[in-house]
Amino acid sequence: MDIRRITDAADVLAAGELFDDAPAPEWTQRFLDRAGHHLLLAYSDGIAVGMVTGIELLHPDKGVEMILYELGVLPDYRRRGIASALIDRLAALARTAGCYDMWVLIEKENDAARLTYLSAGGEYDGETLFVWDFGTATDAGATSD
Incomplete structure (x- = not known):
């Protein structure tokens, strides 16, 4: 498995099945161009099989934190450690950016998400x-004024 930080909207658009809805080209490029916005894709044999997005938030009294905004893995590739690897890579990126923490909210009844995030620490x-x-x-990690 190969995890890459994505900067080209074409890569995201080619991996559209990983998202809830088809990524819009304009929104995708705007997301990628914004400082503090991160999108990672996991590839297996050249196929995008997982993604995670993160957004840095800067607080006047706290510093910078990372929101794990969205995580997705193709159904046939689940339970292989791809989600955990993506989370670990985003956490490493957050540390490098100077974030004091990373967080994600889930729906309370989403057992798969709960187990995934627990297994990722x-x-x-x-x-x-x-x-x-x-x-x-x-x-x-401050990325904007």
């Missing part, structure tokens, strides 16, 4: 929130 609040704590706040 997220700390669960027992309701809807998973957090990966990276330590103290820093402005190293």
